[in-house]
Amino acid sequence: MKGFFILFAGLALLPTLLKAELSQTATPAPTPVVSLSNSVVQWNQCSDDNGLTTYWSNVKGSKVIAFRGAGIVNAPMEKVASIIIDTTRGAEWINSLVLSKVVRNISDTEFIEYDHVGIPFPFDQVISDRDFVSDVNVKYDAKTRWMTVSYKPTTDPDAPLIKKYTRGIVDCEFKLVRMSIPDQTYVEARVFTDPKGSIAKWLVNFFQQGWPQDTFEGLRKQAAKNDIKTLSVVTELMGKVTENN
Secondary structure, eight states: OOGGGHHHHHHTTOTTHHHHHTTOOOOOOOOOSOOHHHHBOOOEEEEEETTEEEEEEOBTTOSSOEEEEEEEESSOHHHHHHHHHOGGGGGGTSTTEEEEEEEEEEETTEEEEEEEEOOOTTGGGTSOOEEEEEEEEEEEETTTTEEEEEEEEOOOTTSOOOTTSEEOEEEEEEEEEEOSSTTOEEEEEEEEEEOOTTOOHHHHHHHHTTHHHHHHHHHHHHHTOSOOOOOHHHHHHHHHHHHTO
16 A cells, blocks of 8 residues: 555654654554545645656645645556555555555455554664554446545554554545556545654655655556456456446
């Protein structure tokens, strides 16, 4: 999942952060007061390069900025969706991701996901790792031909707080549509991530501005691999829709 984890690789390059978190202990993420879908002020274009258009937006109720990217990935939609959903291979393309796993399945198209993001040595001695718990939903709309994979922050008894980590929150959505050219998928990805802790929000925003580029770079490299398997949740969801139309 979710190139927002690139933030923490950059943090390791800033020793000035060490004092800020020296006394920081693991803290729970409170119920978020903002929602990516409801609180985005206005998307402002940042760049348009290498087949990727990027945007940023202020978010009502937060000092953390939301980011968005839109571009083409050279792979079928089923493959791209499977890459995003598959927790077992997330560390292959998501920077600083240590562990990603399904905590439990709620339905065929909804599950609780746990993600652990590591801080590189030697700064891991004074900056705590982050972890995230998300309610993940996969949907397909036959009329628009969009497939969406959305992540909403949640809590779950099977993913309790870990004392040595700081729990952040992430509100993220990927929207995919098959292109007319074979083996191409148009992808829109947007994210609002607050790593919590005592890291200054302006610094969080500074490093998260690279999220769209890193996300698409990771998706494109992973999509070029020949051993990516299409997940059953993707084929079954699209198959059910096809059968009903």
